[in-house]
Amino acid sequence: MPDLTVPRAARRFLREEPKLKLFSLLLRINWIFVLLICLLAGVGYGALYSAGGGKPVPFAEPQLIRFGFGVLMMIVVALLSPRVLRLLSVPIYILSILMLGLVLKMGHVGKGAERWINMGGFQFQPSEFAKIALVLILATWFHRVGREKLGNPLRLIVPALLVLLPVILVLKEPNLGTASIVGMIGASLFFVAGMRWWQIFVLVAPIPFLGNFVYSHLHDYQKARIDTFLHPEHDPLGAGYNIIQSKIALGSGGIWGEGYLHGSQGQLNFLPEKQTDFIFTMIGEEWGYAGGVAVIVLLGVIVLSGMVMALRCRNRFGRLVGLGISVDFFLYCVVNLSMVMGVIPVGGVPLPLISYGGSAMLTMMFGFGLLLSTWVYRDDLDLGTDQQHSS
Secondary structure, three states, X not given: OOOOHHHHHHHHHHHHHHHHHHHHHHHHOOHHHHHHHHHHHHHHHHHHHHHOOOOOOOOHHHHHHHHHHHHHHHHHHHOOOHHHHHHHHHHHHHHHHHHHHHHHHHOEEEOOEEEEEEEOOEEEOHHXXXXXXXXXXXXXXXXXXXXXXXXXXXXXXXXXXXXXXXHHHHHOOOOHHHHHHHHHHHHHHHHHXXXXXXXXXXXXXXXXXXXXXXXXXXXXXXXXXXXXXXXXXHOOXXXXXXXXXXXHHHXXXXXXXXXXXXXXXXXXXXXXXOOOOOHHHHHHHHHHHHHHHHHHHXXXXXXXXXXXXXXXXOOHHHHHHXXXXXXXXXXXXXXXXXXXOOOOOOOOOOOOXXXXXXXXHHHHHHHHHHHXXXXXXXXXXXXXXXXXXXX
């Protein structure tokens, strides 16, 4: 009788091998980073619970449900290999451009701008998705071209157009804040991809001279935001109301805050947009300077963790994707915090995973999934091109 032990063992291995591979990939996920993301979302839940008057609805509970879905999406994306992400980068970018064009045709109008499209009862903001799509397509392009070839200015025409197209479409909504972030994400990827200093100077030199031209083409409400930023006291009950109330709330928090659910500006509804753009102001009022610094430290740890994961990746595509996502998160935080503190004009940029909103949260969780994928496959060098730059 033939010995069937080996064939049976082989068949059993073939059946179990996909499960073993999936388990191995799950173990490679940076679960400490996932824990940091959950901790930040927990801060957001607490702040939104307070913004809802000490109730889970209408803000905290829907946000928690979105986050749960976002975590599952993040884990799934984290398991996708760089080869798959490179193949998906072009269709994802094309889809983002089509959606930006669609929002100009049939977008939902809110606060003077068309920024949302209705998708089965859910309002989606394509400009948020466009930032992630831009990171993927630029990483794919720069990976394929290689660092040495970027010395040829002609090699920068295509990626420059890839950046300009979504910037122009977002500006037409109009959404100056998000358009600026999209442009800065593109510029940062140009820099880390190996763009020469003289090329950077050529691109940056005209910017100061374009200030007056850009200002003259802004919408009236955008000009009002800039004027209010410079002189908010000129219209304390109108255009300057938001930033004045924000500063009052931050100042009234003192060192230790007025106490959870006891912030006067927030609970008495003096603070505008307390669940979205000005959510950090509620945190500062209720938890004071100490609570505000703790949140900023948490945000900083997440940014640094993302950059470390990106730099540890041994393939160029993964490094660029990881750095692009980290820069996106960093810009979110800097712009929102600067805005509520009166350092820059109010621009309608949320604080990621803390502000109420589905589009920003889900796209950011998708981006975190991409970042985790660069860590899971950090030692994967078999991407077909540009291996000479891996170390």
